[in-house]
Amino acid sequence: MKKIIYGSFIGIFICLLTACDTDNKGTVYSPVTEEVGFLTKNVKRELTADQNSFEILVTRSGKKGELTMPFTVTDPSGLLVISETVTFKDGEASAKIQISNIQKLQIGPEYTVTLALEAENITVGGFKETNIVLNRTYTFESIGIGKFTSEFFGESWNQEVQKAKEANVYKLPDCYVEGYSIIFNLDDAGNVVEFKTQQTGYEHADYGMVSAKLASWKREGKMITFGLEFTVSVGTFGVTNEILEMPN
Known part of the structure; x- marks a missing residue:
């Protein structure tokens, strides 16, 4: 009887540990040793009034395997829609970050948004951060x-x-x-x-x-x-x- 109770206690304890471990799991990014980077440090884009999105290119030093890279976004306007990760597909040395919701910006004024890669290794000639100046123009x-x-x-x-x-x-x-x-x-x-x-x-x-x-x-x-x-x-x-x- 004691063995059964003791065994049941061990089983419950293991289940509790497993449940706790599952609850604490989130998105996990593998350590990135590959070099990544933006092509330019400063970008200026003039967009017509009927455009609602555009893309920024990111490159990496290799092509093997899929790689997801997080980055931070600084958007003082608070109006743009930008994912905070970019994914390189297996066999591809470049990927694109889409910036959308452009039509929420006023026509005329310039807006600046900054993207910064969360990477330790930057491609030769590339940049960890890019500053994008947007100017929405008439059609x-x-x-x-x-x-x-x-x-x-x-x-x-x-x-x-x-x-x-x-x-x-x-x-x-x-x-x-x-x-x-x-x-x-x-x-x-x-x-x-x-x-x-x-x-x-x-x-x-x-x-x-x-x-x-x-x-x-x-x-x-x-x-x-x-x-x-x-x-x-x-x-x-x-x-x-x-x-x-x-x-x-």
Whole structure:
């Protein structure tokens, strides 16, 4: 009788130990000796208003076996959705971290989010941490080809004009220099209500980047005359008339 009671006690004790061990189990990550890293320390992404996600690439030094790497997220906005682990599949040397819920961000302001890998070994040339600057922009659509006449440069050319789907914001892509756009806002009556100082893309040989600042404007039918002051870091070239003929 005592043996049965004693044996039962041992069995219960073992079961209790097993239950306690099960209760304390959580997600377990194997110690990582493999090198991992982000490709760049700083990233700037311009996202159109209709985009809701994008991906950041992470690399590792090997390809063998599946590897799950945790990382920390610092998102001051508190609006983005980002998983806190990234998984490399067997045979793959890179993986992607998805950042979503972008449409919760306002159009215009820049937002910064930081991702930091919880890894001791970083790939050669890679980075443990990456800072991502997000800028949500308008979705522009072409409304036709107009004509642009620049007194400052003494030239005229055919100019594509684009309009944002979300607002009365207009863009002249590659206006003075390829890769640099001129952007301005009109009200419902077609009057100029905003023209922020912006880089033209033209680099003066002695004074560097030339920017355009609105001094005045006038509209007559399809013709918009911008009185623009062209400036550099050391001063100004004065105000000249830059004329846009809007598309039909």
